[in-house]
Amino acid sequence: MLVLGTAHAGFNYSTGGGQTLLLTGYLREHIAVNLEDHPEADASGVRRLDGKGEISMLRSTFRLEAKADLNWAQFIGRYRVDREHETGYLDDINDTLGSGNNWMDDIEGDQMREWFTTFEVGSRVRATLGKQQVVWGETDFFRAMDIIHGYDLRWRSFLETENEELRKPLILANVEIEIPELNGSLQLIYRPGWDKAKELGNSIDVRGGRWAGQPTKGIDFIPVLPYNDDHRRADTDDPNYGFRWSSDAWGWGYSLNYWRGLNVDPVANSFFGAWGSTPVPNGNPFQLGELIFPKVETFGATASGYVEPIDSVIRLEVAFTPDKPYNVGTDFGLPVGPGATLWVPGLAGIKEKNTLVSMIGIDKQIKGLSEKLGTSQFPLVSVQIFDTWLTNFKQSDDIVEVLGYGAPRREHTTYLTGLFQLNYSHNTINPSIAGVIDAGNGDVALIPALDLVYGDHWRIHTDMDLFFVHHQKNVKRFGGALFNEDTFSPSAEDNTHLLGTFANNSQFNLRVTYQF
Amino acid sequence: MELTATRRWFAVLGYVALYSFAMASLSVRANDLQEGAEISAGNWEQMKSQTFEGKTIESMVSDKIQMMVREYGLKITLKHSEPMTYGNAIMDATARYSGQVKYDPQTRKVSGYVAGIPFPDYKAIEAAPPEQAGDMLIYNWFYAGVADGDYTGCYGPYATLQIDPAKGIERIQGASATVFRTMGRTSGGPTQVGDDPNVRKLQVIVFDSPYDIAGLGIYRVVYDDGRVDDLYAYVKSVRRVRRLSGGSWMDTLAGTDILNDDTYSFTGHPIWYPRIELKEKRWVLWPVHSQPIKTHDLDEVLDYKNPPYWNFINNAWEPRQVYVIEVTTPDGHPYGKKITYMDAELPAALWTEAYTRSGEFWRIIYSTYGPEPPKPGEGGPALYQLYNFGAWDVRYAHGNYMDCGQWDSNLQLQVKDISPRLLIDAANGKRIGQKTQFGKGP
Numbered sequence: 001m002l003v004l005g006t007a008h009a010g011f012n013y014s015t016g017g018g019q020t021l022l023l024t025g026y027l028r029e030h031i032a033v034n035l036e037d038h039p040e041a042d043a044s045g046v047r048r049l050d051g052k053g054e055i056s057m058l059r060s061t062f063r064l065e066a067k068a069d070l071n072w073a074q075f076i077g078r079y080r081v082d083r084e085h086e087t088g089y090l091d092d093i094n095d096t097l098g099s100g101n102n103w104m105d106d107i108e109g110d111q112m113r114e115w116f117t118t119f120e121v122g123s124r125v126r127a128t129l130g131k132q133q134v135v136w137g138e139t140d141f142f143r144a145m146d147i148i149h150g151y152d153l154r155w156r157s158f159l160e161t162e163n164e165e166l167r168k169p170l171i172l173a174n175v176e177i178e179i180p181e182l183n184g185s186l187q188l189i190y191r192p193g194w195d196k197a198k199e200l201g202n203s204i205d206v207r208g209g210r211w212a213g214q215p216t217k218g219i220d221f222i223p224v225l226p227y228n229d230d231h232r233r234a235d236t237d238d239p240n241y242g243f244r245w246s247s248d249a250w251g252w253g254y255s256l257n258y259w260r261g262l263n264v265d266p267v268a269n270s271f272f273g274a275w276g277s278t279p280v281p282n283g284n285p286f287q288l289g290e291l292i293f294p295k296v297e298t299f300g301a302t303a304s305g306y307v308e309p310i311d312s313v314i315r316l317e318v319a320f321t322p323d324k325p326y327n328v329g330t331d332f333g334l335p336v337g338p339g340a341t342l343w344v345p346g347l348a349g350i351k352e353k354n355t356l357v358s359m360i361g362i363d364k365q366i367k368g369l370s371e372k373l374g375t376s377q378f379p380l381v382s383v384q385i386f387d388t389w390l391t392n393f394k395q396s397d398d399i400v401e402v403l404g405y406g407a408p409r410r411e412h413t414t415y416l417t418g419l420f421q422l423n424y425s426h427n428t429i430n431p432s433i434a435g436v437i438d439a440g441n442g443d444v445a446l447i448p449a450l451d452l453v454y455g456d457h458w459r460i461h462t463d464m465d466l467f468f469v470h471h472q473k474n475v476k477r478f479g480g481a482l483f484n485e486d487t488f489s490p491s492a493e494d495n496t497h498l499l500g501t502f503a504n505n506s507q508f509n510l511r512v513t514y515q516f
Numbered sequence: 517m518e519l520t521a522t523r524r525w526f527a528v529l530g531y532v533a534l535y536s537f538a539m540a541s542l543s544v545r546a547n548d549l550q551e552g553a554e555i556s557a558g559n560w561e562q563m564k565s566q567t568f569e570g571k572t573i574e575s576m577v578s579d580k581i582q583m584m585v586r587e588y589g590l591k592i593t594l595k596h597s598e599p600m601t602y603g604n605a606i607m608d609a610t611a612r613y614s615g616q617v618k619y620d621p622q623t624r625k626v627s628g629y630v631a632g633i634p635f636p637d638y639k640a641i642e643a644a645p646p647e648q649a650g651d652m653l654i655y656n657w658f659y660a661g662v663a664d665g666d667y668t669g670c671y672g673p674y675a676t677l678q679i680d681p682a683k684g685i686e687r688i689q690g691a692s693a694t695v696f697r698t699m700g701r702t703s704g705g706p707t708q709v710g711d712d713p714n715v716r717k718l719q720v721i722v723f724d725s726p727y728d729i730a731g732l733g734i735y736r737v738v739y740d741d742g743r744v745d746d747l748y749a750y751v752k753s754v755r756r757v758r759r760l761s762g763g764s765w766m767d768t769l770a771g772t773d774i775l776n777d778d779t780y781s782f783t784g785h786p787i788w789y790p791r792i793e794l795k796e797k798r799w800v801l802w803p804v805h806s807q808p809i810k811t812h813d814l815d816e817v818l819d820y821k822n823p824p825y826w827n828f829i830n831n832a833w834e835p836r837q838v839y840v841i842e843v844t845t846p847d848g849h850p851y852g853k854k855i856t857y858m859d860a861e862l863p864a865a866l867w868t869e870a871y872t873r874s875g876e877f878w879r880i881i882y883s884t885y886g887p888e889p890p891k892p893g894e895g896g897p898a899l900y901q902l903y904n905f906g907a908w909d910v911r912y913a914h915g916n917y918m919d920c921g922q923w924d925s926n927l928q929l930q931v932k933d934i935s936p937r938l939l940i941d942a943a944n945g946k947r948i949g950q951k952t953q954f955g956k957g958p
Contacts (some may be wrong), residue, residue: 006930012673020945020947020949021722022945024725024726024727025729026727027728065730067944067945068945069946069947072944074944074945074946075945076944078944118941118944118946124932126937126941128944133755134755135754135755135756137756138756138758141907161753162753162754163754163755164752164753164754164755167751167755178932178935178937180711180932183711185935185937216771251743251746253759262626276954294680294898300943304758304759305759306746306747306759306760306762306763308744308762308763311759311761311763312761313759313760315759346867349720363761365763365764365767367763367766367767367848368848370850371850376765376768376771377767377768377771378767380766425773425788426678426686426771426773426914427770427771428771431521434651451726453687455686455687456687456725456726457690459728513728515726515727515728516726
């Protein structure tokens with residue numbers, strides 16, 4: 001007998017034998033508007049791109065999830081199709097440097113996000129095989145051990161609330177073995193290397209799209225820095241593997257992790273300081289090198305526990321990557337004409353440095369505030385310090401923080417993040433504010449948001465992504481034409497750190513979802 | 517001879533006395549309402565002075581339940597009272613182990629508990645100082661509450677309903693839930709399982725609809741030594757199990773009108789509350805032996821088509837003796853106090869009335885019960901099941917109904933089967949409950 005149910009839960013089928021099939025998903029529309037003008041030049045080279053008040057994203061998404069439970073195994077499929085309208089602003093960006101590049105191809109399409117089966121083997125082993133997401137770590141906003149997968153940061157940067165939509169799933173064998181004798185479980189992950197190269201590592205906007213770092217909107221770097229997925233030390237076809245031991249002690253949950261995979265951020269292997277092997281020429285006379293995801297290994301540990309005297313949850317995470325590759329050359333430039341230099345900080349080569357990433361976070365419910373503010377739940381405050389330390393740091397290594405920007409990497413790069421969340425009217429009106437501060441230079445990203453819940457089907461999310469950046473690469477006029485400030489200067493600018501690349505990119509974002 | 521005659525005389529006198537007493541009782545009962553009589557807002561004034569099993573209706577309906585009848589459309593269908601029929605294994609364990617259970621008035625903690633009802637001697641409880649009696653009654657519920665078998669699993673396509681009493685159902689959430697006793701087990705095997713002798717039970721709830729909360733799961737380790745629960749949440753949208761604050765026992769449960777410590781009308785450890793005091797013993801009407809729910813369609817259990825859309829239906833209300841227990845809340849708790857009505861025969865919290873710190877009546881959190889037919893081979897009298905659970909919030913004019921559809925109980929599961937891993941499995945579509953014949957939603 002087949003029973004079909006519909007209603008608030010999508011489509012639900014069940015048989016008399018206890019097998020079930022559940023189909024759920026959503027239709028979603030994103031609308032984002034620029035809140036600031038962009039200073040870089042448009043296609044004419046003499047006028048600014050601007051774009052304040054223009055629609056930077058008009059994106060339609062359909063997602064379908066199918067979950068089948070056959071009792072002895074579960075089968076899951078997750079499909080997503082994205083379509084973007086080329087708004088006037090995006091058209092301007094695409095026209096800026098006519099390289100035949102249609103950046104729209106990077107942000108739309110359809111994909112089988114995940115497909116996997118999960119089943120038990122005996123009484124203590126569970127295997128999950130197929131394209132999936134495996135997430136480790138305890139960190140919000142940033143990533144220490146959440147490094148098995150890259151993120152697609154091209155269509156919404158890091159700002160989409162649900163990071164499962166940004167993470168790039170991989171084909172993995174994921175086996176968890178319960179070991180009650182040792183009060184824990186051992187998770188073994190093996191990636192055979194069957195994924196397409198583009199599924200590995202972070203996809204960052206290097207083709208001049210709406211999330212390209214200022215002032216490179218409209219500039220496609222792929223012809224001069226193509227990806228190489230066959231590099232001897234950065235081959236995306238090589239297997240990756242790792243393990244995680246999870247247990248608890250004295251009321252704290254902890255995990256020990258090891259992952260041998262690819263560096264999630266690309267580094268540039270340049271002709272001017274080749275690392276491992278000379279870049280593969282792509283026929284472009286202006287090619288500078290190639291982008292690679294070098295193979296690294298990372299050792300990590302996490303812990304979290306509730307500390308009753310302060311009524312708070314403490315989260316801890318540490319991840320050590322020996323010999324992590326970084327680009328060097330804060331003042332690396334190429335002459336491009338009389339008195340002009342193309343400054344490309346980072347193309348002087350690659351150096352490997354031992355890197356210790358650490359995080360301490362505290363989550364606290366402010367009980368006394370609930371009555372004062374009239375919330376339906378205790379307000380939540382979450383604060384986190386996230387630090388990246390190059391343990392064998394030397395100033396003379398001349399490491400850049402961001403490829404293409406002249407700011408030297410600091411021994412410690414420390415971010416403070418905070419989240420304050422309120423819930424009203426039975427959690428149907430949920431305002432929140434999140435912030436990220438670069439403790440080293442005071443650059444700030446602030447994200448006030450409002451989530452609204454209407455019945456079972458409609459969900460509205462709106463936020464503003466505000467960047468208060470005082471350290472950025474400026475655009476100036478040189479003889480009527482607009483150029484980066486350091487084009488005709490004797491050295492590259494040297495103060496644009498990571499948040500500085502978001503300068504003038506503040507957005508208003510509205511997301512309407514019909515879910516089923 | 518004389519002796520025999522005298523005996524006969526006394527016997528006749530005895531018969532006469534007995535007959536007179538019986539007739540007097542019958543004369544009281546003759547005016548009693550019939551089983552099946554319905555009391556509602558429309559007939560409350562006529563009904564309130566009538567009797568049932570010799571007691572007036574008004575005397576058996578607390579002020580706040582009267583308010584629900586007179587102002588919020590709650591209907592009471594009468595049924596004659598039935599004695600408790602608690603499972604054989606539980607009563608055997610009570611007889612075997614309750615003698616060694618000790619309550620320490622200084623620490624307000626219990627020692628020596630193994631299984632069964634820790635304090636079955638209600639006379640002794642009533643003789644104790646009120647603040648100790650309150651603790652002991654709550655401990656009976658805490659350790660041997662009828663709502664949990666050794667394993668209870670369920671699936672509810674309408675696990676949580678958010679209700680506006682003026683408009684109807686606002687939102688529906690589907691969920692699977694399971695409760696696994698690690699202590700006080702009576703369904704065979706050891707009475708205690710797991711590594712930590714102070715863990716009392718493990719609880720899991722996983723939402724499967726609507727989409728935005730599908731996969732959200734909570735894993736809870738409940739202790740008996742006064743420690744707050746260990747709480748872990750799996751959030752599918754970030755694919756991560758996170759530790760939650762143990763202090764959230766006094767926070768709202770996911771936007772409902774129920775605090776976490778209101779679950780089944782009262783949950784949490786007695787020592788989390790500064791004072792739990794027995795105020796009185798009285799008669800009330802409450803559904804404890806209703807007819808088994810059949811298909812568990814929402815139509816069968818909730819009057820969700822008629823205002824105020826939140827009243828449970830198809831229940832039989834019987835006279836029950838209850839203990840009225842006043843619970844003083846700690847600092848930071850949204851309530852000023854809770855009044856919990858605990859059955860005087862069965863370890864069951866029937867309902868709780870919650871008040872603000874300024875003493876204003878806030879909400880009722882109720883639980884109704886009914887016997888569960890014994891399974892083949894289980895034998896003995898039935899256990900009890902939670903039939904309806906919800907909240908009526910008169911302060912914010914809002915309510916909830918929570919129902920877990922069909923229940924599986926006392927399945928042969930092991931403690932290792934109930935781990936945080938279950939949250940991820942459930943998010944991947946694995947059903948927690950065993951039964952697939954669940955009721956229809958609205």
